[in-house]
Ligand SMILES: *Cc1c(COP(=O)(O)O)cnc(C)c1O
């Protein structure tokens with residue numbers, strides 16, 4: 001058994017099995033983990049410094065998950081936008097293809113919390129073949145985004161087969177993998193895995209880090225291995241209350257990502273997913289954080305801040321507004337808040 005498989009096997013799946021100092025605040029958390037699965041592997045557990053810290057918050061079930069009166073199970077209407085099970089076709093030229101229900105850790109804020117890691121998310125040879133067939137018969141699909149769950153939890157052989165099957169479809173131009181493994185189980189990024197992945201270029205990986213403490217030597221090595229086989233790496237961070245809703249923490253995270261060769265891609269406003277309301281913060285907070293990134297730090301470190309609109313509306317950019325007025329003279333404020341003018345011509 002590979003080292004990463006061993007680490008996964010030893011993962012903690014019930015709050016009562018956590019070290020005493022890290023157990024959640026209320027006895028009800030056992031019931032939370034029954035409804036929404038818990039998995040904290042020993043690698044990520046060791047990164048948690050204390051109860052209530054930003055990594056603990058992402059990993060440990062809390063009673064609030066069962067008392068969410070605001071949010072809904074499937075806010076992005078993914079089930080209705082799936083022409084075949086586990087394939088979401090929302091945008092004209094790309095699809096989201098869910099290929100496993102398993103993750104290296106079950107994030108408490110997961111947008112697909114309704115099904116990820118549960119028995120209700122059924123992925124089988126049949127659903128995979130139906131997905132492949134849908135892509136094959138819809139040549140308008142140019143970009144296949146493999147997600148789940150976490151696709152990099154599939155075995156090397158399974159992944160090799162899946163990627164070669166997608167690559168064999170002539171109309172598919174790019175393949176993307178969405179994976180939190182470089183952050184939550186970086187030892188999964190083995191030399192052998194990289195040898196498989198590099199056969200399927202152009203292949204992109206968007207990973208998911210939310211806090212600077214997640215950028216460890218192991219995570220750095222995982223990203224180096226992927227980048228060294230030519231895979232461009234992006235990051236899809238989620239804005240989370242108590243985790244990263246702070247301009248200094250966010251700037252540190254974004255800059256550290258660049259040092260491990262990961263380009264910040266999106267910063268997501270929290271989805272209205274049932275059980276995650278306690279993680280949400282306002283769009284005003286997100287825009288203030290963006291204003292303190294834009295211009296103040298490398299443009300390379302600035303992601304697109306976006307909300308995934310309810311009911312399948314798609315991702316909508318929430319970039320702070322710099323334009324005061326448009327017309328013959330454009331009036332705007334710069335990153336320092338100074339009023340500037342630009343002759344718009346016309
Ligand atoms: C986010 C998402 C995509 C990809 O969107 P990009 O803006 O191209 O990264 C595609 N399909 C679905 C259903 C999505 O939720």
Ligand code: SF4
Nearest residue numbers: 103106107110149180
């Ligand atoms: S790794 Fe992604 S899909 Fe899995 S639980 Fe975390 S946010 Fe959800």
